[in-house]
Amino acid sequence: MIYQGQALQAKYLEEGIAELCFDLQGDSVNKFNRLTLQELGEATDALAAESGLKGVVVTSGKGVFIVGADITEFTELFKLPEDELREWVTGANQVFNRFEDLPVPTVVAINGIALGGGFEMCLACDYRVMSTSASVGLPEVKLGINPGFGGTVRLPRVIGCDNAMLWTATGDHKKPDVALKDGGVDAVVAPELVKEAAVDLLKQAISGNFNWQARRQEKLSPVKLNDIERMMAFTTGKALVAQQAGKNMPAPITAVKSMEANATLGRDEAIEVEIDHFIKLTKTPQADALIGLFLNDQEVNKVAKGVAKAGAEVKQAAVLGAGIMGGGIAYQSAFKGTPIIMKDIAQEGLDLGMKEAGKLLSKRVARGRMSPEKMAAILSSIEPTLHYQGFDRTDVVVEAVVENPKVKHSVLAETEKHIREDAVLASNTSTISITYLAEALQRPENFCGMHFFNPVHAMPLVEVIRGEKTSDATVARVVKYALQMGKTPIVVNDCPGFFVNRVLFPYFAGFNMLVRDGVDFRRIDKVMENFGMPMGPAYLMDVVGIDTCSHAAAVMAEGFPERMKHDFKGVSELMYEEKRFGQKNGLGFYKYEEDKKGKPRKTEDEIALALAQQSKQAELEVSDEDILARMMIPMCIETVRCLDEGIVQSPAEADMGLIMGIGFPVFRGGAIRYIHQMGVKAFCELADRHADLGELYKATESLTAMAENGESFFK
Structure with a gap:
């Protein structure tokens, strides 16, 4: 035995050939937590000290390879001051670099999922053999961050800048056929043959049939593009990524910028550039929301599976x-x-x-x-x-x-x-x-x-x-x-509306009041779409069906008359009276005609605009910030009410319900996360400034108490 730890071990398979096996004790999967990183460093040092070592094959003792970083640990690290976070990330990268610099060839046997840090471990190896049942990728952008263990440095040098930008900016999992075609892996074999094939490839590298030193040097050197080729590749790539990701998701374009900035550098300097971009993203509200969403998703699924265990088949x-x-x-x-x-x-x-x-x-x-x-x-x-x-x-x-x-x-x-x-x-x-x-x-x-x-x-x-x-x-x-x-x-x-609809209709009420006060519904739609909603409230009512919304609004008004009954005729009621039911009959806030693919295409309609004018009772000057506040406050407060009353059991379930049920922007994390990021005290002050609009805008006693005590919904 060369090295024995709790997360991995190293031993000789045969003379000169060592196996480094990831097998995290007490867990069903391998992941990069602090223990695994520490032991990878120790095992690498032990391997480097072996005088008879000729090559290393990297394997997994689990059904997966490595699923990625342990987010539950790393979220605490992200809260550190920048200098402390930089010290930690730099130390982690030095571990990967030391492994990559072993004086012998290395081959990884990817037997299952290898994502994020797991795939970055694969990229630190000279060759990659993949099982037909495995998948690889760098999904960090889906958590609002970019790769931090050398992914934006090694991947473009392995598969080329164009492919690397696509892989990293989408965060998609790559199946074996795509991974092989793009050059992310060197061979794909049946699951039962993956270790055997990796050892065979390693022996060929040891014997000199493959020039592993030249292969490794490509990862240590600048990207092989001249200035014009590099400029063209990244100009095109950045434009495409920016268009696809949108302005509210900075991680994809930041990952591409990291690649661009490090492309002319050697590995060690290039990784410093990646670390700069990584740290910048860890401090964004999007990263906080998306990581929170990831953890919420795990919690919600855990709760559901726990309940289902007692269920009959x-x-x-x-x-x-x-x-x-x-x-x-x-x-x-x-x-x-x-x-x-x-x-x-x-x-x-x-x-x-x-x-x-x-x-x-x-x-x-x-x-x-x-x-x-x-x-x-x-x-x-x-x-x-x-x-x-x-x-x-x-x-x-x-x-x-x-x-x-x-x-x-x-x-x-x-x-x-x-x-x-x-x-x-x-x-x-x-x-x-x-x-x-x-x-x-x-x-x-x-x-x-x-x-x-x-x-x-x-x-x-x-x-x-x-x-x-x-x-x-x-x-x-x-x-x-x-x-x-x-x-x-x-x-x-x-309760009336259960959870999602109960929370949605105060949002619609805010919309009706804004139109009553003279705000163009098209402008409201635009503000909320810029906020990240998949569609604005008027468009959403058209899609759901204004007749359906009218019925539900009546149920909500009967169930919660003190908040959801109003003393004016809203624009949505006028639409209903005129039998403008939305997409289902082609007329609502917008007019709908089928496009070439048979899908409804919305256009502006003069009658709808006239009905909005008819519902107007004032001509208030409001900013886009006012519109956002008047739309979001009722939804957020009603979500808190549902938590207070036990309609929904946890902030995690509440936020996941809104994201999956109405398309609340994932990069904002949900209504409770929205309050959390603003600060409970600041949110209550915002609600107080709009309290004259009625009960829907008055903070609950629980929110007021949290504000007074300096409490928050999440850590």
């Missing part, structure tokens, strides 16, 4: 109501492997549902992501019916009929008679109380809400709503089914 599902929503639910269930019965009262509905599922599958086939045979198998696992045959074998039935309490009561009560006593009924209602709907049932404990978002196949969130009598077993089974469908379930308690 879901082998057969059913959906009531075909149409677009029912068809989307049927597609998602079948696509992820759970067969489903799709029932409707009319053949036309079934035809529409099957057409929706078929359309989604056909797109995958057309893009080469699915075979026609696989498509046929999935479609055959959707069983359309006008009757209840087969419902006695269902484990979960999702009701997705029209959003009408009487209709839902009738359908649920009838369906309950045709299912097993232990089967679960779930309603896809977006607003109607689960406790109220349960009144129609003999077994209310077996009933809950399962709120999907439209379009089902694209929106990752599912709200699982617990009514007053819903059992834990019911919640557990529906959470398990949501996970089976590839969704992220968040368990919320029953």
